[in-house]
Amino acid sequence: MDDDYEVFVHFVDADGEHQSALNADHSPPQPTSAWSGAVSYDHTISVPPGTPAGQYSVRVGLYQNHSPWDRVPLAQGEGVTVDDQLRYTVGRFTVSTDSSCEDSGPAGQDPGNFSPTFSEEFNSGLDTSVWNDHIWYESSNPTTNYKVEGGALKIWPQRDASGRFFNRTIDTDGKYYQRYGFFEMEAKLPIGKGAWPAFWLFNHIDDRRPEIDVMEAYPGGGPDSGWSDSNLHPTAFAATVWPHGASNDAAGHRTLQTADLSQGFHKYGVKWEPNKLTFYFDGQEFYSLDVAMSDPMYIILDLWFGSASGDPDDSTPTGESNAFEVNYVRAWQFR
Known part of the structure; x- marks a missing residue:
């Protein structure tokens, strides 16, 4: 073919509605x-x-x-049909009323190797017995820039009463911790200058700050930075490991170039073993690191501003239409 295209996989219900929570867009191997x-x-x-x-x-x-994100006409094989959106129907499956999806295990893993320990599907509001809406060293900003709706947590860029963009952190500090296992989030990322969405495992123990950054993206970086395209849509993310906190040297780091991460949901995961971390994107391994980290950690979902994404400004899209949208967060222990 004449270009390196991305693959989309859509799941459409009997009424013709595309189920975005099942998105499986990806770069082919x-x-x-x-x-x-x-x-x-x-x-x-x-x-x-x-x-x-x-x-x-x-x-x-x-x-x-890349823009304008046009779909590619393809030749149809036997048994394949095409719709008016250049989507080629290649198969069907049925979800039954007694399907037990929680036990399907992490994406790309043998479910027999794992037991579920944490499942937040965001189907009934933000459970304050599990989640805080600010990090421990800050107070909660009263300006609304997050909500749970349609089976997802949405956090979006917003100016507060003083006119400034402010960080929002949703975490399980003091409420849920785990040592070792598999941790996975499915999410769609925001766009724009300054936006800095992330998914971490973290703890603050005495003066120690162990941290595993499963996903951090910087859509405001622009095409010269390697983080985004000319429209400031995220086209890469990074995983970073900080055994002794971000004020010390990282043990390892890997940036993965991707399709536009604001166009659909993707899975970001880490398998945390006693002496090794392995990172996954849509069920495919992309980085592993031999490192020992034994402190239990809690989960952080956040939309901050700055770093490699630059400072937000009047060009940064605000409001829930530009949300860091998290479909679920799950964790498992090893069997």
Whole structure:
């Protein structure tokens, strides 16, 4: 092919509605410009709890990984049909009313190796017995810039009463901790100058600050930074490990180039073993590091501003239409 396209995988219900919580957009393991003849690879997603029962069609295709994000016309094979959005229907599956999705395990893993310990599906508001809405060294900003709606937590850029953009942190500090296991978030990221969405494991113990950054993105960096495109849409994210806190040297870091992470939901995960960390994107391993970290940690979901994303300004889209949208957060222990 003449370009390196991204793959989209849509799941459409019987009423023709695209189920965005099941999005599986991804970069193929072999770039499309190198495809020749028949191409085959595995790509796994997990059906989240709360998915309505019924029959779903699987519709796939290719799209440009840059503006204007056009979809690519393809030749149809036997048994394949195309709709008016250049989505090619390649199969169907059924979700039954007694499906137990919580036990399906982390994306890309053998579920038999894990037992679920934490599952936040955001189906009934923010549970304050589990979540705080500010980090421990700050007070909660009273300006509303987050809510739970439609089965997702949404955190968006907003100016407060003083006119400034402010950080929002949603965490389980003092309420839920875990040592070792697998931690996974499915989310869609915001765009714009200054925006800095992240998913961490963290603790503040005496003077120690162990930290595992499962996902940090900087859409405001721009194309020269390697973090985003010219429209300030996130096209990369990073995983970083800080055994002794971010004020000390990192043990390791890896940046992964991706499709536009604001266009659909993706899974970000880490497998935390006693002497090793392995990071995953949509169920595919992209980084591993031999490191020992034994402190139990809590979960942080946040939308901050600054760092490699720059300072927010009048060009930064505000409001819930530009949210860091988290479909779920889950954790498992090793069996």
